[in-house]
Amino acid sequence: MFFVESSENSHLCPVCQGILRYRDSRPRIRKKEGGVKERLMIRRFRCQNCHSYHNELPDCLVPYKHYEAEVIAGVLDEVILPGDLDSEDYPSFSTMLRWLQWFRENLQRIEVFIVKYKCRKLQTKNVGRCNYIL
Numbered sequence: 396m397f398f399v400e401s402s403e404n405s406h407l408c409p410v411c412q413g414i415l416r417y418r419d420s421r422p423r424i425r426k427k428e429g430g431v432k433e434r435l436m437i438r439r440f441r442c443q444n445c446h447s448y449h450n451e452l453p454d455c456l457v458p459y460k461h462y463e464a465e466v467i468a469g470v471l472d473e474v475i476l477p478g479d480l481d482s483e484d485y486p487s488f489s490t491m492l493r494w495l496q497w498f499r500e501n502l503q504r505i506e507v508f509i510v511k512y513k514c515r516k517l518q519t520k521n522v523g524r525c526n527y528i529l
């Protein structure tokens with residue numbers, strides 16, 4: 396089990412921009428290429444303003460997905476295809492289709508999030524590791 400922790404000490408709530416305080420840590424599964432599973436401990440924060448909970452994710456994970464970002468990106472970029480010889484080590488065909496559908500449905504939201512995230516990074520002038528709060 397690996398503990399994942401950002402080098403940033405202060406996080407802002409993505410809902411209301413309130414200050415987030417560390418609450419606890421929780422396990423998170425990371426599925427890697429070849430179906431290998433790894434357990435990570437990620438930090439959970441609570442907003443001091445709106446009281447919502449947010450998980451701190453390392454850049455190798457995608458929200459609400461067990462597979463690591465590299466595998467999902469491979470499917471979305473069509474580097475990993477269902478017909479590949481070693482596709483049995485990858486997600487099922489229906490999982491790949493669900494990811495593609497989710498990506499198409501959320502593309503505009505993702506682009507807005509990236510722009511907001513870049514603005515926030517520029518405002519804080521933080522050049523440390525790229526972690527994000529969801």
Ligand SMILES: [Zn+2]
Binds near residue numbers: 408412443447
């Ligand atoms: Zn908040």
